Amino acid sequence: MAxxxxxxxxxxxxxxxxxxxxxLAEDALDKPWALLNxxxxxxxxxxxxxxxxxRPWQRERMLEIAHDYPKMPADRQARVQxxxxxxxxxxxxxxxxxxxxxxxxxxxxxEKKEELRQHWHDYREASPExxxxxxxxxxxxxxVEEMER
Amino acid sequence: MKINTENQQTELRDQAxxxxxxxxxxxxxxxxxxxxxxxxxxxxxxxxxxxAMPSSGMTISQNGVLRLFRNYWHQxxxxxxxxxxxxxxxxxxxxxxxxxxxxxxxxxxxxxxSDLPPEIYSNEGFGTWLSENTQQ
Numbered sequence: 663m664a665x666x667x668x669x670x671x672x673x674x675x676x677x678x679x680x681x682x683x684x685x686l687a688e689d690a691l692d693k694p695w696a697l698l699n700x701x702x703x704x705x706x707x708x709x710x711x712x713x714x715x716x717r718p719w720q721r722e723r724m725l726e727i728a729h730d731y732p733k734m735p736a737d738r739q740a741r742v743q744x745x746x747x748x749x750x751x752x753x754x755x756x757x758x759x760x761x762x763x764x765x766x767x768x769x770x771x772x773e774k775k776e777e778l779r780q781h782w783h784d785y786r787e788a789s790p791e792x793x794x795x796x797x798x799x800x801x802x803x804x805x806v807e808e809m810e811r
Numbered sequence: 812m813k814i815n816t817e818n819q820q821t822e823l824r825d826q827a828x829x830x831x832x833x834x835x836x837x838x839x840x841x842x843x844x845x846x847x848x849x850x851x852x853x854x855x856x857x858x859x860x861x862x863a864m865p866s867s868g869m870t871i872s873q874n875g876v877l878r879l880f881r882n883y884w885h886q887x888x889x890x891x892x893x894x895x896x897x898x899x900x901x902x903x904x905x906x907x908x909x910x911x912x913x914x915x916x917x918x919x920x921x922x923x924x925s926d927l928p929p930e931i932y933s934n935e936g937f938g939t940w941l942s943e944n945t946q947q
Contacts, residue, residue: 723919730920738924745923752933757919760932764922766941767932774944779926802936809930 692718702728708746720750778803 695713698706705728706713716724727746731739749757767775785796785804797804843851922929931937 726918727920727923730918734920734924741925742920742923745929749919749923749929752929756933759938760922760929761919763932763938763941764925765917766938766945767925767927768916770941770944782927802934802940803931805931805934805937809928 693721701732705731705743706746708743709750712747712750716750724750 695703695710698713702725703710706724709716709724713721713724724746727742731742734742752760767778770778781800781803785793788796793804793808797806797808840848922932925932
């Protein structure tokens with residue numbers, strides 16, 4: 663009898679551990695802006711006007727962002743919100759390329775990553791003329807056109 | 812010598828008594844009621860079956876191999892199968908969770924929160940620069 667009880671507990675635990683995955687899958691359904699919860703609307707506020715025009719898979723990605731958002735410190739959360747709108751306007755191809763290169767960036771040696779961060783820090787601090795000069799000298803790092811500072 | 816003779820006599824008396832008991836029991840068995848005979852036969856079969864079945868979940872086979880929970884397996888095969896499936900599922904989920912932890916900071920949110928703007932990651936020139944510097 664006790665054996666059946668333990669078996670039932672283990673089965674219950676394994677089935678209930680699937681619920682968060684099911685909940686995330688449910689979130690990915692075609693939800694209009696009005697049906698998002700308060701936290702999701704708060705994070706995805708920059709997309710409020712565009713949300714109902716997004717494709718279901720785009721919404722799914724955005725909801726994943728909203729899911730990861732609370733795990734970040736405030737300064738990174740601010741960056742996410744600042745960049746959300748332009749990110750949603752990028753083409754799927756550009757976003758996929760960006761994801762691949764972000765992973766590549768993470769696999770760089772630590773000193774290279776730090777060097778790149780420092781370059782971007784200096785670039786952000788520089789005057790428009792200096793930034794223009796840096797872009798023409800290092801288009802591979804700063805791009806050809808002015809990006810977000 | 813005298814003690815030995817007394818012992819032998821006692822033994823013979825016991826044997827005679829036992830024979831007498833057996834004879835009486837056999838005579839009674841011939842006249843026993845069919846219902847009682849059937850109940851006795853059933854009880855005997857039960858007793859023999861219980862003797863054949865080991866009392867604990869642990870037995871030692873003829874070649875000396877220790878076998879655990881053999882009887883439990885026969886009794887609860889469906890439950891044990893479900894239990895093993897449940898445990899397998901838990902292990903799978905635990906492994907998936909560990910893999911997710913390793914892949915932490917791989918979602919789009921982390922890309923957007925990166926030190927570099929997302930547009931730079933979609934820049935072809937930056938891709939080339941990354942490939943060159945990753946190989947070094």
